[in-house]
Amino acid sequence: MWKCVLLWLVSFAALAECPAWSAGQLRQETGRLAQKIALWDRAYHQQGESQISDALYDRLSERLARWRRCAGEPPRDERRLPGRGNREHPVAHTGVAKLRDVMALTAWMRDKGALWVQPKVDGVAVTLVYRGGRFEQAISRGDGLQGEDWTEKARLIPAIPQHVPAPLADSVLQGEIFLKRDGHIQGRDGGMNARATVAGAMMRKKPQSDIYRRLGLFIWAWPDGPVRMQEQLEILAGAGFTLTRDWSEPVSDATQVVRLRDRWLNQPLPFVTDGIVIRSERVPPSAAWRPGQGSWIAAWKYPPQLQVASVKKVLFQTGRTGRVAVVLALEPVMLGDKRVTRVNIGSVKRWRQLDVGPGDLISLSLAGLGIPRLDEVAWRAVCQTDASPLPNEGGTLDCFRDTAVCREQFLARLIWLGQRQALDITGLGPSGWRQLLQTHRFEHPFSWLALSPQALRLTPGFSPQRAAALWHRFNLTRRMPLPRWIKALGLPLPEQASLSLAEVRWPQLMSWNELEWRRLPGVGAVRARALMDFIHHPDVMMIVDWLTRQGVEAFADMSKAVNGTNDYSETPATPTESAVPAGGR
Missing domain, CATH: 2.40.50.140 (Nucleic acid-binding proteins)
Structure with missing residues (x-):
């Protein structure tokens, strides 16, 4: 069963815009997808259970956001995050603007002052609060203003220092709790569902000490910290947050950013990433930070895998x-x-x-x-x-004639016999074969061998030069060895067995019994019987008779070996310029 046909209006610049649905259909599909995502979110937030991969969740969330825009609904953050909670952040999480390409990057970088690039670590965001040098509180990102209290579980994560030196004694830090990886190459390994693994560990009611040892922390913001980024990095490293210093690079132009982005996509990293983050040293006071308003920071994500x-x-x-x-x-x-x-x-x-x-x-x-x-x-x-009707499924011994039912398989036979491993008819691809088939009456897949240069010149789209070159290629096939013609006929013979027939003549093959066929490499009892059926099939025998009369050397002396009449009524043509067109119209 198929579903009802839903047509889409596609704009490639936006990679598909609004579906061409009625308002009712749009509401129905949007509502169904929103309900499903809500179910995934409840399992994710309440049980720490991921019922769908991070990557697929993100793509379906993007689809839901698009449908909501099409319905005129206000934008929402569709990316699944830990619940809103009731712990207020001392400093709001701003989020980051998303850059589409190098042009958007270049425009964003303009007039931003000193800039730094960091990997966009794929985990879950957190606020850490230190008072008097002691770790006091951890809060999940939530909606950026309030989150859940993760303090108890955060104390079990060795990567989170429980004490920090004086410069950080009374500070608020924002960062990413991530799943530690050893030599993770993002371009090769993908997301590994790392974000869901971390979120599940932080949201389960019963702590699991094993998973906490596998978690790391990347600090990406020190609100109201030192103005110079380099000073921030050194102080953070001295307090145990070394990853921030190790994976922060100063940049002055878009070329450097592009180079870092490509490098971090393809080199081993200690974490999963989904892009890069570019940030300016010029940051407003933390009191001015609001969700969705971080103009000094932007992300350029990797193309989705x-x-x-x-x-x-x-x-x-x-x-x-x-x-x-x-x-x-x-x-x-x-x-x-x-x-x-x-x-x-x-x-x-x-x-x-x-x-x-x-x-x-x-x-x-x-x-x-x-x-x-x-x-x-x-x-x-x-x-x-109901499903549309399927085309008829034929077999190796079907469709040697061009009929309405067989047109696709017949054309596929033509395309195959022209391939390099068969008769190597260069200069004629699928569209060329189709044009020949539409212009000339082909009684069987080798009727082209009887076409004259004049007939080829009359084929729409064939210049005199192309027609002459093709006639020459057609003519050359007459001298090709038997293994090539066996391939062109479609004989179901393994490659190694085909090569072993270089010194064998076609009349010998026709006389072989099952035991003789089974002596070939890769040919068993079933294959041997199939080969015998193929060679003695009436259509194949008549085609071989016709090829013999066309002067194909691989089938020479076949006139005494083939009995029966020739149902293929084309007039044999000799390979000369004066040959008569075969069935041209």
Whole structure:
């Protein structure tokens, strides 16, 4: 079952804007997603249980925020955070502005004075209060004004000093409690769900000493501290907050920022990060700090390694062997540095298992070689409709003729036989084969061999030079060895076995029994019977007869080995300029 088709208006600059829904549909989908996120939040805040990965939660929260903007609702902070609590922060958490790209970075840096860059450590924010040199209180970020009292658990974290020297004796510090990592490479390892792990440890009612030993602390703000950043860093390091000094770098231009961002994405770090933070030394007094108003600090996040995209359409692609592959056409999304508009999900069986259709949201990541991969169906549309009909699934011995039912598989056969590992017909890709097929009557996948230079010149989009070059390439295939033609025919033979047939003639193959086929490497009983069925199939025998009369050397002397009439009625053409076009129209 598919869901009801939900069309989207896509603006790539904003990576998909508002869905083309009625106001009622928008309210319904927004409400459903908001309720689901609220359930995840309750489990996260009250039990310290993460029912969804940090990355997927963030992407779905961004989607909810977009839908709310489309509905005209005021903006909210959708990122899940520990509960609001009832402990007032002595200094508000401002949050950070988000920068989109280098242009936004350059504009933000203008007139900011001395600037520093730090990794954006991915954990949970906290306020630490010291009085008389002793650790007094820890408060979760909450809404930036009030949070939960984490003092009891914070005392169990070895990374939080219980005593600090005079310069910090009466101070308020803001920072990030994070999961310590050994040689974490963000570009390779991703987020590891570290934020949820930390939040769960801090919010469970029963303390767990094992996890606290694995937590670290990165101080990123000392409200009302020394004006010069370098002085702050040295004092913090002297009190035991060494990471801040070790991972803070002065910068003077955007080029340096870009270099640091790239370096920290790809070098080993002691924590998980999701970007960088740029901060100015010019900071207002802490009494003026307000949530959402930290104009002296900004973040430039890394491209997400997981993305959520809306399915626009389900496409079916038939290959040369008749197997149907399913491809999802998507709204455009950026995944890393790639613009992704479709994802191959494999077989029809897997598509049915996923039960994914237009309007659903899917989560994507990059597999090996940067290929987009569907990880899961992240959100399903409300309505369901019947699935569109599937194309017929053929087999290796189907679709040697160009019919309406077989058009896709027939075209896939043409594209395959032109590949380098088959007949190596350079200068002719899928669109070229399609054009030939639309212009000329192909009775079987090798009808192009009978096309004359004149017929090729009459093909729309084929210049005289291209037509002459292709005719030359077509003609060369007549002298190619049998293993190449075996591949072009689609004989289901393993590569190693194919290479071992270099000295064998086609009439010999036709006379082989099962035992003789099984002597080839990689050929067992089932494969041997399939090979015999293929070679003696009427369509294959007639094609080979036709190729023999076309002068294909790999099938020479076949006239005595093949019986029956030739249903392929094209007139044989000799490879000369005066050859008659075969079925041109």
